[in-house]
Amino acid sequence: MTKDELNNDRLKKEAAHAQMQMHTRRHFLKESAFGLGALAFGSLLGSCGRGKAASSNLFDPVNPLAAKAPMFPGTARSVIYIHMAGAPSQLELFSYKPELAKLDGLDCPPSLLEGKKFAFIRGVPKMLGPQAKFRQHGQSGLWLSDNLPHLSNVIDDIAFINTVATDQFNHAPAQLLMNTGSARGGRPSIGSWITYGLGTENKNLPGFVVLTSGGNNPDGGKSLWGSGFLPSVYQGVQCRSEGDPVLFISDPEGMSRDVRKASIEAINKVNQEEYKAYNDPEILSRIAQYEMAYKMQISVPDVMDIKDEPHYIHDMYGTKPGEACFANNVLLARKLVEKGVRFVQLFDWGWDAHGDSAGNAVDIGLVNKCRQVDKPVTALLLDLKQRGLLDETLVVWGSEFGRTPMQENRDGKTMAFKGRDHHGDAFTVWMAGGGIKGGTSYGETDEIGYSIVDGKTEAFDIQATILNQLGFNHEQFTYEFQEGLSGLPM
Template sequence: QILMNTGSQQFGRPSFGAWTTYGLGSESSDLPGFIVFSSGKKGPSGGNSNWGSGFLPTVYSGVQFRSSGDPVLYLSNPPGVDDELQRDSLDTLRELNQMRLDTVGDPEIATRINSFEMAFRMQSSAPELMDISSEPEHILQMYGAEPGKPSFANNCILARRLVEKGVRFVQLFHEAWDQHGALVKDLKGNCHDTDQACAALVKDLKQRGLLEDTLVIWGGEFGRTPMVQGGNDGRDHHPNAFTMWFAGGGIKPGITLGESDDLGFNVVEDKVHVHDMHATMLHLLGFDHKKLTYRFQGRDFRLTDVHGELVPKLMA
């Protein structure tokens, strides 16, 4: 997970979403530029390192939203506190933080000031945004979504709504695919949870005229072995060959790139490394992956480190 999301197997590196918002900035003053949702029994094992900002300023870190209610805990005012009192409190807090910022010059204090201000604006913008009950019934049915019931399908609708509001990067996690056992039963469950909603998201973006400008990526951090593991119908981890799909955002439609051997064990044609994928994704977002850098501890870092080549066959 860490390699797939940050380009490095070391913890502490910026995630792909953080690099994207660092490069593109944010179009929305009321919402973070990078938002994360998670569905399933638990979140990804790599935790918030998968969407963290690493050594980039924390303003570029992903913000994890909940699927219903307040997107982040304690966003709503507590009982007895109205907007005027909240504004007065934030103004006082801002003055104190600004005094500290002027004294020590720590940019993280500036990020804290901006985060409090954004949270205040989200109090008015987020409730309507998060309420998918306003969606037409045929849209809810197309996704297989149920308002008020957290699910991957609901998160797909929320992702589309966030894109419409100008959020640059939305990442959805769904757990769990780690089927070392009970593959036949559990895989069917995962497919039930995700297939319809993914197809609906691509269709919905296209019919709203958003797909050409939105890059949609589906995949995991590795595949599964082609042979059964043990006697309980499971499959082991297998990074040698696995599949991802892409849509919109400059992707050449209707193609299959790459080929495995007869067993599905190794790639034998058009192998693509994680660094190549990152380089291509950045290219589609308008960046040269070799030039999008950040100086940290005396060295210029980038998402692809010293690796990565574009995959022209993937691009329209």
């Protein structure tokens, strides 16, 4: 392509993106004008036969969350996606680099800095050797850091992708890219795509549930589980991690179930009249959500309470009922997929490691974070396995990027603690269960874990892999939301 053609191509892409954003912003207007809303109850746009997409439009306005068959038989039925927000250091967890230890304290060679931009590193930083011991484990003999002693017991179930790359080096856009396929807001999250494609198996619970821990929500905010241009019924439902998981679940005093049922039916009938007048599919989502609310009033107190789990399960996960913690969320995730929830996403905040404080040091804060997650994540794999669920549940450990093999020198100064800067050129995501071949490692990085030598894997590949395990070809899985404009998951 010539330069002009490239520019044209870029402009076309930007225009398409802008149009999608426009669609989200003025959803209601567009729906009325272009007549997607004209699709009557129960009829699907797919019958128009436009485009090559095999899946066409899977949105059934009458029953948007009904369980659907994938394009081909998948190996996974549900997903638990754990996003470690802040970016854990692959060099202290998964990526064994003995050569880096030899370079510890030496000036970074100029060849590594040429043409590179960092979030905080300035001038010439020093190399920082691995701040953890590594050992080989299991039949596979894969290397794992001593920061994750429990996880070493299930290493033969895990596939490590050590060559994940991103072009984003700030938390929020990088998280958006990993979760929605775009560094800018406005696109549907992977969880909403999957709920759109497969619906959910438990009619009484949302199909896509989000739980956060670590004291903060991820920087990328609620767009990380938003539905973008997909109908908002596929948005992730964020439950609380402390106290009652869902607020306002009980009827007010004096409200009987019968009157409650009658009032929700009346609200939905009024909304149906509204839909007849305006054709806005979002009204159908609202109807579906009132129905879901009614069902959740019955299902939630039972499913979303971990207190009644047996003692040995609490021991296994290291849960603390009543407190906000990652372990509780992991156990809840297992309970939810067991009950047929399609996609559970956990965000754990606090993995940043710049070395500007003890909590942000790769040899202190990171070690503490590992202690919080090592046991529950391992318990999750073991527990899913003992329940016969690991085969059909895809577990993903991911983040937005990795860390530099150099020690961070913010503003060219020596930091008080040992830390590493943001680094998107090579980091680790792992998967287990759901038909993934365990005890394997994919891709090769250089001897200091700085660059990829072979097997570059981007956010799109991760998403495509997840979709593949669930039975979807990512290039044919679309949502046609406007005349002549289809949305692909990436």
